[in-house]
Amino acid sequence: MKNPTLTVEDLQKAGALLRAGEVVAFPTETVYGLGANALDEIACAKIFALKGRPADNPLIIHIASLDMLDELTEITPMARKLAKAFWPGPLTMVLPKKPGIPDIVSAGLYTVGIRFPSHPTAQELIRSAGQPIAAPSANLSGRPSPTTAKHVAEDFIDQLLILDSGPVEIGLESTVIDVSGEHPILLRPGFITINQLEKILDQKVRLANLEDARRPAAPGMKYRHYAPKGDLRLVTTRDQALKQHQELRDQHKTEPLCILTEHPDQSWPDHLEVFLIAKHGDLETYARNMFAALRYADSSGYQSIIMEAVPAEGLGLAIMNRLEKAAKKA
Numbered sequence: 001m002k003n004p005t006l007t008v009e010d011l012q013k014a015g016a017l018l019r020a021g022e023v024v025a026f027p028t029e030t031v032y033g034l035g036a037n038a039l040d041e042i043a044c045a046k047i048f049a050l051k052g053r054p055a056d057n058p059l060i061i062h063i064a065s066l067d068m069l070d071e072l073t074e075i076t077p078m079a080r081k082l083a084k085a086f087w088p089g090p091l092t093m094v095l096p097k098k099p100g101i102p103d104i105v106s107a108g109l110y111t112v113g114i115r116f117p118s119h120p121t122a123q124e125l126i127r128s129a130g131q132p133i134a135a136p137s138a139n140l141s142g143r144p145s146p147t148t149a150k151h152v153a154e155d156f157i158d159q160l161l162i163l164d165s166g167p168v169e170i171g172l173e174s175t176v177i178d179v180s181g182e183h184p185i186l187l188r189p190g191f192i193t194i195n196q197l198e199k200i201l202d203q204k205v206r207l208a209n210l211e212d213a214r215r216p217a218a219p220g221m222k223y224r225h226y227a228p229k230g231d232l233r234l235v236t237t238r239d240q241a242l243k244q245h246q247e248l249r250d251q252h253k254t255e256p257l258c259i260l261t262e263h264p265d266q267s268w269p270d271h272l273e274v275f276l277i278a279k280h281g282d283l284e285t286y287a288r289n290m291f292a293a294l295r296y297a298d299s300s301g302y303q304s305i306i307m308e309a310v311p312a313e314g315l316g317l318a319i320m321n322r323l324e325k326a327a328k329k330a
């Protein structure tokens with residue numbers, strides 16, 4: 001357990017609540033999750049109701065042993081390789097599901113997404129519950145994902161037990177790969193990159209058409225996601241940042257928040273209200289702070305936000321996947 005204030009009793013209480021069909025918020029290495037017993041249909045329905053999550057957006061099931069994977073899915077050879085390389089860790093695998101998983105969890109699909117998180121509190125909670133835990137991110141649908149217990153409390157005031165283990169390590173949801181068919185398909189980019197996956201599988205990993213809203217391979221991707229309340233604009237250059245700053249200030253009649261990186265050889269003008277998110281090029285820190293920065297903008301009442309984009313490669317692909325959705329108007 002990372003947070004010394006979290007006790008064995010807290011874990012036992014949370015496990016008992018899960019067994020009783022209640023919903024509990026808990027940390028993982030990616031973001032905080034909103035968990036329920038994955039085999040209890042009514043408990044899982046509570047997650048959808050609490051979040052306001054559309055019924056066609058499936059939940060990821062969290063496990064704490066490979067035996068659990070075997071009970072829930074038909075394990076494919078590709079899945080075995082990836083589990084060996086990346087589990088426990090920030091990788092979700094979509095596999096054919098076995099009977100017993102309620103339809104509500106998989107949104108009626110014949111496949112299900114499974115992840116073995118590395119966070120000790122998450123693992124202990126699953127063991128304490130004695131059941132796999134279905135969990136999406138612990139935020140209201142559409143809002144930026146929570147990377148601290150405080151973020152969870154902002155969205156669900158007094159509504160649930162939140163296990164607080166401090167800020168998460170990664171800050172970005174898991175990589176989702178479909179290994180249910182003949183060829184692997186990347187459904188959602190994340191901390192584990194395409195290159196890493198290809199190396200282990202020794203074959204090309206196709207990128208799902210992430211913007212295909214008509215027949216999305218990963219249902220959740222058609223929705224507006226991760227969005228702050230303020231008007232968010234992404235910029236790639238200093239000139240763009242300054243131009244957008246002018247425009248947004250004129251339009252909203254208030255000062256925008258500029259979420260920018262720290263460049264070694266240039267500084268930002270003094271009159272900008274700047275949130276320095278990371279050193280330029282430090283994508284891991286950028287990913288860890290990204291949602292917190294957007295939530296900071298909201299809680300401070302900014303009506304507009306300028307955010308410096310990163311190159312969409314490696315971890316940057318995952319960052320930009322989230323930011324482009326966050327900046328979407330509808």
Ligand code: AMP
Pocket residue numbers: 057058059060094106109111112113135136137173176187188217218219220221
């Ligand atoms: P979240 O729980 O909000 O991190 O999102 C879970 C995402 O995982 C969904 O929005 C889907 O994109 C993906 N996912 C989960 N299960 C499946 C599945 N059976 N098939 C395809 N994608 C899935």
Ligand code: MG
Pocket residue numbers: 136137145
């Ligand atoms: Mg989410």
